[in-house]
Amino acid sequence: MNIQLLKSKVKQRSSIAITGSKSESNRLLLLQALYPNIKINNVSNSDDSQLMQNALVSKEKIVDIHHAGTAMRFLTAYFSIQKNRQTILTGSSRMKERPIAVLVNALKDLGADIEYIENEGYPPLKITGKEILKNKVTLKADVSSQYISALLLIASCLKNGLEVTLKGKITSVPYINMTLQLLSQIGVASNFYGNVITVNPQTDKIKSQILTVESDWSSVSYFYSIVALSEIGTEVKLSSYKENSLQGDSVLVKIYKSFGVDTVFEKNSIRLKKSKIVDRSVSIDLDLSNAPDIAQTISVTAFGLGLACHLKGLHTLKIKETDRLVALKTELEKLGAEVSITNNSLMLKTSGIIKENISVATYNDHRMAMAFAPLALKTNINIEDANVVSKSYPDFWKDLKHIGFNIK
Numbered sequence: 287m288n289i290q291l292l293k294s295k296v297k298q299r300s301s302i303a304i305t306g307s308k309s310e311s312n313r314l315l316l317l318q319a320l321y322p323n324i325k326i327n328n329v330s331n332s333d334d335s336q337l338m339q340n341a342l343v344s345k346e347k348i349v350d351i352h353h354a355g356t357a358m359r360f361l362t363a364y365f366s367i368q369k370n371r372q373t374i375l376t377g378s379s380r381m382k383e384r385p386i387a388v389l390v391n392a393l394k395d396l397g398a399d400i401e402y403i404e405n406e407g408y409p410p411l412k413i414t415g416k417e418i419l420k421n422k423v424t425l426k427a428d429v430s431s432q433y434i435s436a437l438l439l440i441a442s443c444l445k446n447g448l449e450v451t452l453k454g455k456i457t458s459v460p461y462i463n464m465t466l467q468l469l470s471q472i473g474v475a476s477n478f479y480g481n482v483i484t485v486n487p488q489t490d491k492i493k494s495q496i497l498t499v500e501s502d503w504s505s506v507s508y509f510y511s512i513v514a515l516s517e518i519g520t521e522v523k524l525s526s527y528k529e530n531s532l533q534g535d536s537v538l539v540k541i542y543k544s545f546g547v548d549t550v551f552e553k554n555s556i557r558l559k560k561s562k563i564v565d566r567s568v569s570i571d572l573d574l575s576n577a578p579d580i581a582q583t584i585s586v587t588a589f590g591l592g593l594a595c596h597l598k599g600l601h602t603l604k605i606k607e608t609d610r611l612v613a614l615k616t617e618l619e620k621l622g623a624e625v626s627i628t629n630n631s632l633m634l635k636t637s638g639i640i641k642e643n644i645s646v647a648t649y650n651d652h653r654m655a656m657a658f659a660p661l662a663l664k665t666n667i668n669i670e671d672a673n674v675v676s677k678s679y680p681d682f683w684k685d686l687k688h689i690g691f692n693i694k
Contacts, residue, residue: 287671288645288668288670288672289668289669289672290693291661291667291669291692291694292692292693293663294692295516295517295663296512296516296690297689299522300689300690301523302509302522302688303524303526304679305331305501305502305679305681306328306329306499306501307499307501307503307504308334308335308356308502308504309464310499310533312330312334312338312360313464313468314329314468314497314499315335316338316364317469319343320442323492324492324495325494325495326496327496327499328498328499328500329499330499332677333354334356337354337357338351338361341357341361347372348374348376349374349375353377355381355384355607358381358384358409359386359389360435360436360439362389362411362413363389363436364439364440365415366416367418367440367443368415369415371414371415372414373413374403374410374411375409375411376403376409376410378650380608382410383408384408385407386407386411390402390407396420396444396448397418399414399416400414419445421444423448423450423451427454429457430458431459431462435462435465437450438450439469442486442488445487447484447485449484450483451481452482456481457575458534458575458602459576460533460534460576460577461534462483463478464533464534466485467532468497469485472497473488473490473493474486500527500532502533502678502679503527503531503538504535506535506556507535507538507583508583508660510538510547510587511584513542514545514547514590515590516663518546518560518562519559521560523555524556524558525554525556526554526555527551534576535579538580541584544570545570546564547559566592569593569594569595570588570593572595572596573598575599578600581597581603581610581632582610582654583656585614585634586658589618589623589634589661590640590663590664592636592637592638593636596631596633596634598631600632607652607677610654612627613647613651614632615627617646617654618634620644621640621646623635624637640661643665643667643668644668645668646667646670647671650671650674652676652677654674655669655671655674655675656682659682662691
């Protein structure tokens, strides 16, 4: 479904409830499969979390997780310790292009039985579950944190626990910390010192407990962008959020001050308010190594405000649903931007022009659709394959209409 966003003006004040974090939900769903005493509230209603839930209860030999990259990584580790079960783990054509050798090699070093069915280093995988006795493994530190989290999530079920040594500079530390803090919440002991992470084997029964997933900070990024592109005094209230969030994307609170947006925490909600006009001479210079998923939103916000920006630490964006750096450059340039990219950075020059009635391709990437939508506050814009937002935020277009967007 393609949609047209006519030039819009949002309500002065509005409120939205956003579903649970996909990152937290998928971690807790795997832990719940390992420790059924855990109950979870506010699970994400995203496609990815639905696919994760379905895969964890499936009795079929072939498990297809479509475009869900987190599920592919977490389930590779999960099925490797399901004794006496053989699973074919597969996905979409794009998933078959996304590398997984780093995780597979680590699991095989520990003793897992995993084979590539088609291309070496890529899904689909044939996984024969077995007991894993080795407890030490080494990975490069600059790999996707999802590889590391996949290992940590199963570590407490290994007879001897697990010690992970990371070589080099660690990226996406907040996501590793999220995994360890969720383990701690359910009663699993771990330690993260220097470049070594240790998770103890769980010898005691995990107690019955109910955990509530915080709402998704990646999803709230689009409302930060909307408020930044709106008039002074515009406010949007969103729930449910914590000031001491586990999610790395909560750095939005600090980043969007540079775009004139203040954040106020109120009980379990946040209120975003446009407090000032940003000087066009301001240049946004950020290292997003710990929060790469908000790079698209930030670069589009900067373009919409006519600001220059330099974003670095983006090397993991090349192996997402699409090569997000190439996609960003292509679509921003269609709208009139001047963009240059490297393997891990994006540079946007100051611009005062936004072309009208441009169709933005989304590349089967939910974040492309949602990141570009706020530009409707500046011009008419078309979004191709708009249903792709269901991967992480199925109610996105409904929520935009609720706050005043004119969508055809």
